[in-house]
Amino acid sequence: MTNAFNGPGPDAVFAAALAEGRFMLQQCDECKKYVFYPRVLCPHCGSPELAWQFASGQGVVYSTTVVRRKPEQGGDYNVALVDLSEGPRMMSRVDGIPPHEVSIGLAVCAHIIDDPKKGKLLVFTPAQGGVA
Amino acid sequence: MKATDLRGKTAIVGVGLGGLPGVLNAAPNRSSMEIQTEAVHQALTDAGLKPSDVDGLFTGSSHAFMPALSTAEYLGIRLKISDTTMIGGSSFVGHLLPAAMALQYGLCDVALICYGSNQGSGFGKLKSMSEPQTYEAPYYPRHPITSYALAAARHMHQFGTRREDLAEVAVAARRWAQLNPLAFARDDLTIEQVMASRMVNDPLSKLDCCLVTDGGGALVLVRSERAKDFPRPPVYMLGTAMAHWHRQISSMPDLTVTAAAESGPRAFAMAGLAPADVDVVELYDAFTINTLLFLEDLGFCAKGEGGAFVRGGRIAPGGSLAVNTNGGGLSCCHPGMYGTFLLIEAVQQLRGEAGARQVDNAHIALCHGSGGVLSSQVTALLGDASTL
Incomplete structure (x- = not known):
């Protein structure tokens, strides 16, 4: 599980990935919906269990x-x-x-x-x- | 305890304007606080009160970080309660709710709602304390017009709304403004002129945008049981409701549906009224698209039919629905945030003191404030004594 309260904040993670040429999106482990802009809580269901995925683009x-x-x-x-x-x-x-x-x-x-x-x-x- | 308990319990007993042309002082070199205070003085005089009578303050600002402190200090007053809920230009319609609650619970006896800005003469262009939005700013949206242009483009795509329909809103506002000696923009205006004006953010041209002016507005509120002790006819708050769903345009769920679709029905429910009961409509028209969206979301016409609804001068003087009777933000004034002016115009209409622009038999007015980029929505229904 990727609890968004641990480590660098989602804003920083997104920016670091972008700086390396990768477009990442968060996906909620609970409700499975994707999240943008990056957050520490899923705006759909309130879960902090948000995992980074490569965006399809x-x-x-x-x-x-x-x-x-x-x-x-x-x-x-x-x-x-x-x-x-x-x-x-x-x-x-x-x-x-x-x-x-x-x-x-x-x-x-x-x-x-x-x-x-x-x-x-x-x-x-x-x-x-x-x-x- | 329920929301409907607030129906009719609060009365507006004084209104005042500042910094507008005509009879009021529109000289340059006046600060935002000076313009606001002119409006406060007018409102208190209207109510037969002095600054020291005010013990509840509800305000917002485009210039002061702690506007209640600045305003109270400037007026030399000591407050029992203040609230500076900041949800953009709708804030002041929104302030009806905390003001009504504070009065009802006896937390204060005289509530003042006020705002003032020298945005027109002081800055010469739109100035906002709004912070850049991290995930929008890299694309250089022009704040706030790009957001409204995106909403207008989507409405046109989805419903076949035309630029002529948007222009019709601007022309109707101008025709009302021509009846209002305090309005800033009173020259003749045609649909063709709006269409031909400089494109700023497609599909919105310069004349689809509100003015940038000075201006101040203030209202004095008391518990309704005292309302008849004041010199002017009281105007009662029958229902008010707030809703907001997003902050930045990229987070708005559907650019053709604002949270007015939620605030409107709740306000009507509190008031026990329906759109057909409304005699005068005051909508926050920061851009022409706003008027169409709010007419739809508040139930004056079906979703997507706003463009067709306003055609042929329907919301202009002499039309079937009186909308933005002071000339609105498009032609009367727009000093950064417009909320107080919606309420003040409604009060003047319900008192029957709106002069050449007076709507016949006006007993019920709807004021709808919008803030941010179609973000916060507050609907208020006001009525004269016959509506209690």
Whole structure:
């Protein structure tokens, strides 16, 4: 059993894994549901028995917006909510296509990139085949 | 003891505004506390009271870490109870609950709810004490509009809501504001102008967003048994309920359903009322999508039909449902947090003192506060003496 009260906190574990290029999700040993963002208690059932699993990286865009920004400040960019195939939803962005072409329902897969400001950053790109 | 025991037991006997244009002082170089205190003075004067009569304080702030301490010290008052529950812009509608409980249990005799900010003149843009959210911040969402844009995009995708429908909300708010001498934005506005305004976060354009202004609001509450001793017609709290399901938008279970779907029915149950009984509706319209979501979640129309519901000026002056009769956050004022203004406008409507924007035969008002990013939801039903 992986009691989340032991050792480094789940925030630190997630960040350390991401820094090494791995996208990890917690899964509750009690109710079997996946948890994101990382926590010490399962938000579904209250159990502290949360085990780390490799995320599949597969997801679908739940909603999307283009944050408008002047070209000289870097131009428009995408912010999306992605429903992971394991169940949880997360904020991220979809790279690889213009920000305004990201659409709700688009199948995406996760990538860990080197962001100049944020270090390792989890983003998504359209999956092979496109629409989920 | 049950929630319905609070129905009608608390009366609002004074309201006041500060920092708005028109008859009130909207000069620059006034601090948030100065604007708040102008509103407090107006409310206490309205109630025929002095600061020293206040013994319960319910407040929140965009600038002070311990706002009850700062406010009480500034007013020179000594309190028996204070509460600074901070759930965003809905906080002040939420404060009706602890205020009503404190009055009912005799913990205080005169409760003051207040807020003030110089957000418009002091900062010139939205300023928030909100801490960055660890798992959202790396993607640079623009707080708070990106979250509302994501909700609007989802609503459009799922229900076929159009940008014109969102624009209809902004135009209705503007038409009410044109009847309100205290509103900041009173120029003519058309659906086409809203559609053509600068896109900020698709699908929300600049005119889908609330104003950033100065403003203060204050309310004085007492136990209903004393309400007739005060100079103005009392307005009674018939029902209030709170619900919140998330903090950040990525944790909102369904972006098309807010916790108003829970707070609304509970508030109606406490009041013994239904949406059809409501004469005036005041909804926290930080963005145009809010109005659609709350009309749906509070039961004024079915889920997904908010866009169709507002078409053709239905919530504008002369329409079948009077919504945001002061012009709302979109066109009246929005000094960081808007909650007090929902209540004050409802009180003025129920007293029959709303001038050109007065709704005929207004006996029951619904105020709905929202805080965070569609996060906290508080619904209150207020009524005049005929509703007790």
